[in-house]
Amino acid sequence: MEERCLLRVVDDYQWFIRHFHSLTGIDLSLYKEEQMKRRLTTLRSKRNIQTFQEFYHAMLKSKPLYEECLDRVTINVTEFYRNRPRWDVLEQFIKEQFRDKQEIKVWSAACSTGEEPFSLATLLSRYFPLEGIQITATDIDLKVLEKAKEGNYIERTLNNLTDQEKSMFFNKNGLIYTVKDKYRPLITFQQHNLLSDPAPDSFDLIVCRNVLIYFKEDAKEIIYQKFGQALKSNGLLFVGSTEQIFHPEKFNLKPVKTFFYQKN
Numbered sequence: 001m002e003e004r005c006l007l008r009v010v011d012d013y014q015w016f017i018r019h020f021h022s023l024t025g026i027d028l029s030l031y032k033e034e035q036m037k038r039r040l041t042t043l044r045s046k047r048n049i050q051t052f053q054e055f056y057h058a059m060l061k062s063k064p065l066y067e068e069c070l071d072r073v074t075i076n077v078t079e080f081y082r083n084r085p086r087w088d089v090l091e092q093f094i095k096e097q098f099r100d101k102q103e104i105k106v107w108s109a110a111c112s113t114g115e116e117p118f119s120l121a122t123l124l125s126r127y128f129p130l131e132g133i134q135i136t137a138t139d140i141d142l143k144v145l146e147k148a149k150e151g152n153y154i155e156r157t158l159n160n161l162t163d164q165e166k167s168m169f170f171n172k173n174g175l176i177y178t179v180k181d182k183y184r185p186l187i188t189f190q191q192h193n194l195l196s197d198p199a200p201d202s203f204d205l206i207v208c209r210n211v212l213i214y215f216k217e218d219a220k221e222i223i224y225q226k227f228g229q230a231l232k233s234n235g236l237l238f239v240g241s242t243e244q245i246f247h248p249e250k251f252n253l254k255p256v257k258t259f260f261y262q263k264n
């Protein structure tokens with residue numbers, strides 16, 4: 001009896017995964033299951049919904065619930081210069097490795113609401129002419145991309161910046177900090193699913209941080225493979241602070257500093 005119950009619970013979630021994939025294009029079977037299931041179960045319980053099947057049907061009828069569910073799945077937390085000491089290492093690389101270049105092509109993959117690509121724009125603009133900087137910023141979630149395009153932020157997301165940087169990078173209006181116009185043309189925002197879309201290519205630098213931790217190992221490997229191919233020779237991959245790659249050589253990458261890999 002207990003076994004049958006367990007089977008039903010497992011099937012219920014697998015059923016949800018299949019239908020959610022058709023509905024949204026997001027394949028939850030590639031995300032770490034325990035973590036994802038816990039996040040969705042909390043939302044489901046909050047709404048007093050007993051099963052994932054019922055939850056799915058409720059979502060079809062309620063746009064706010066659908067959007068809340070997408071928010072749970074995508075996890076958009078971010079900030080400017082997240083883990084600042086790592087950005088200082090990136091700056092060293094830029095000064096040393098890219099010093100003779102007039103142009104740099106960068107991919108901020110899973111960029112959320114834009115803090116990461118705008119951090120890149122502000123950093124790179126210190127070393128490159130603005131017309132030589134090309135940042136492609138992608139995310140699966142259209143809602144965060146819309147927000148990113150607006151370029152409006154509240155103080156909390158700027159905690160890693162000095163006051164001088166805040167006034168260099170933003171115009172302040174009341175409580176809102178708006179990214180200065182000169183940085184905007186450097187970034188192109190577009191929707192992209194790391195798990196299923198072909199990767200854009202020919203990058204000097206790929207920044208992909210704090211998203212791969214949510215994926216299963218085999219999904220990560222597919223993405224690293226894509227990154228290996230998307231980088232130019234000697235190009236750099238900058239990952240999040242818990243996201244070391246175990247066998248970078250499999251992807252034609254070598255570790256150059258903690259959380260930085262270079263294409264051979």
Ligand SMILES: C[S@@+](CC[C@H](N)C(=O)[O-])C[C@H]1O[C@@H](n2cnc3c(N)ncnc32)[C@H](O)[C@@H]1O
Pocket residue numbers: 073074075076077078079082109110111112113116138139140141144192193194195208209210211240
């Ligand atoms: C925690 S945020 C990380 C933002 C930023 N990279 C940082 O480190 O601050 C994770 C982002 O990954 C995005 N994401 C989740 N699954 C994705 C997928 N399959 N493809 C592309 N982006 C995805 C989410 O929408 C979210 O904006």
